Amino acid sequence: MDKERIDEALELLWLLNEENHHDLNRFRLSSEDDGIDSIIIALKEGGLVDISNEIIRFTEKGRTQAKTLIRRLRLAERLFTDVFEMNDDTVIADACKMEHILSEELTDSVCTFLGHPQTCPHGKPIPRGECCKRYKVDVEPVVTRLSEFEVGSKGKITFIVPTRQSRLSKLNSLGITAGSVIRLLQRNPSYVIQIDETTVAIDSEIAKEIYVKKAF
Numbered sequence: 356m357d358k359e360r361i362d363e364a365l366e367l368l369w370l371l372n373e374e375n376h377h378d379l380n381r382f383r384l385s386s387e388d389d390g391i392d393s394i395i396i397a398l399k400e401g402g403l404v405d406i407s408n409e410i411i412r413f414t415e416k417g418r419t420q421a422k423t424l425i426r427r428l429r430l431a432e433r434l435f436t437d438v439f440e441m442n443d444d445t446v447i448a449d450a451c452k453m454e455h456i457l458s459e460e461l462t463d464s465v466c467t468f469l470g471h472p473q474t475c476p477h478g479k480p481i482p483r484g485e486c487c488k489r490y491k492v493d494v495e496p497v498v499t500r501l502s503e504f505e506v507g508s509k510g511k512i513t514f515i516v517p518t519r520q521s522r523l524s525k526l527n528s529l530g531i532t533a534g535s536v537i538r539l540l541q542r543n544p545s546y547v548i549q550i551d552e553t554t555v556a557i558d559s560e561i562a563k564e565i566y567v568k569k570a571f
């Protein structure tokens with residue numbers, strides 16, 4: 356059986372599960388695959404789902420497989436919108452489907468690079484990976500911490516990795532949010548950034564949690 360069709364069926368079942376739907380018929384009707392009945396048989400024979408009383412559920416194996424797929428897909432979406440700054444949903448959907456924009460080995464490094472985002476651009480949860488548990492942030496040169504940004508440079512905030520959730524809303528209220536264009540005015544004694552017409556001072560601890568992409 357075609358792996359891509361199996362993968363799509365697993366993704367669909369995951370989406371339905373997120374909305375608390377487990378009935379087989381709904382799954383069948385939601386699928387765009389003409390041969391969904393043979394896919395269902397293949398899923399069952401592959402030990403990926405259990406079916407009883409018209410209810411379809413993941414087995415442990417199926418859930419793990421679907422989780423990996425969804426994680427990859429949603430991280431790819433984040434990559435496209437946050438880093439490549441593409442906002443066209445259809446382009447993103449196509450791009451993310453390409454087998455596979457994100458290889459399995461690279462998934463954790465991209466997750467780390469993106470700062471272990473919790474949700475995709477549509478607000479759906481990104482399943483956690485091993486890297487998120489370790490929660491160590493390594494960043495490649497395209498995006499740097501504000502604390503390492505050059506004074507005088509202009510950049511766009513790519514993402515924020517707050518160590519405290521409360522901080523995020525505070526930053527938000529100051530206009531410091533993903534997508535904001537900033538200029539770093541000074542580093543000492545505190546970081547001062549300019550957003551639009553306002554200047555905001557932030558301490559170095561917070562500056563480490565803000566990731567910027569240099570704008571030219």
Ligand SMILES: [Zn+2]
Nearest residue numbers: 432475476477
């Ligand atoms: Zn999404």
Ligand SMILES: [Zn+2]
Nearest residue numbers: 466471486487
């Ligand atoms: Zn992660």
